[in-house]
Every structure is written in C-alpha cells, then in structure tokens.
Amino acid sequence: MTKTLNELIAESMDLKRQIDEHTRAATNLGAQRDAVLAKILEKMDEDGLQRTGTDVANVLVSETIVPTVNDWDAFYNFIRENDAMHLLQRRVTSTSYREYIDAGQEVPGVVPFIKRSVQVRSR
Numbered sequence: 001m002t003k004t005l006n007e008l009i010a011e012s013m014d015l016k017r018q019i020d021e022h023t024r025a026a027t028n029l030g031a032q033r034d035a036v037l038a039k040i041l042e043k044m045d046e047d048g049l050q051r052t053g054t055d056v057a058n059v060l061v062s063e064t065i066v067p068t069v070n071d072w073d074a075f076y077n078f079i080r081e082n083d084a085m086h087l088l089q090r091r092v093t094s095t096s097y098r099e100y101i102d103a104g105q106e107v108p109g110v111v112p113f114i115k116r117s118v119q120v121r122s123r
Helices: 005-046 072-081 094-102
Strands: 051-053 058-060
C-alpha cells in the first residue's frame, strides 16, 4: 500500500522527533563520558601511569600534536613561501563559492553540483 503525502510528512516529523530525542540523549552521554575520561586521565597523571587495565578495559594515554592557528596571515605566508598547500584540508567553502557564482565568475577546477533535498519543518 502506497502512503499518501500527508502520511509521509507525518512519518518524517515523527522520525525527526525521535532523532532529536536520541541526539539529545547521545550528546548528554557523550558529555558525561568526556568528563569521566578527563578524570581517568587526571588520575593516571597523578599516579604516573601511561597505561593500565581492569577486567573490563585496557587504558592507554596517548599524545598527539594538533595545530592551532593564532596568526592566519603568517600561516598563509608560510604556505605561499614554502609551497605548502598540503597543510590545508581539501574542501571548498560552499558559501564563498556561491558568492563567486552569483557574481558571474567561474572558479577554475571546480564543477558545481546541485544537491537536492526536502525540508520538512513542524508548524
């Protein structure tokens, strides 16, 4: 049996409500877990441990260097001077790209893609 448009819209809104409930719950659980992980790290630091384990899990402290740009002009100059484009992620900002298209200017090497979607909003 084929559902009517009204039934499909109602089903979409019900599923969105369920997704929102689960997202809120997952966000809350994620925050709780992050707090517990921070406490685990703190205790392991206090005890001078890099690894430990229990009957339910093995725990390992790892450290990774991640970049935080505090001077974008200097960073971009470094990229230009050192031909270091690999420091940037390969992603085009949609909003800025659309501004060029709206102004009638093509962006070399980029092909537009029309993404179609349906937006269903509650009343």
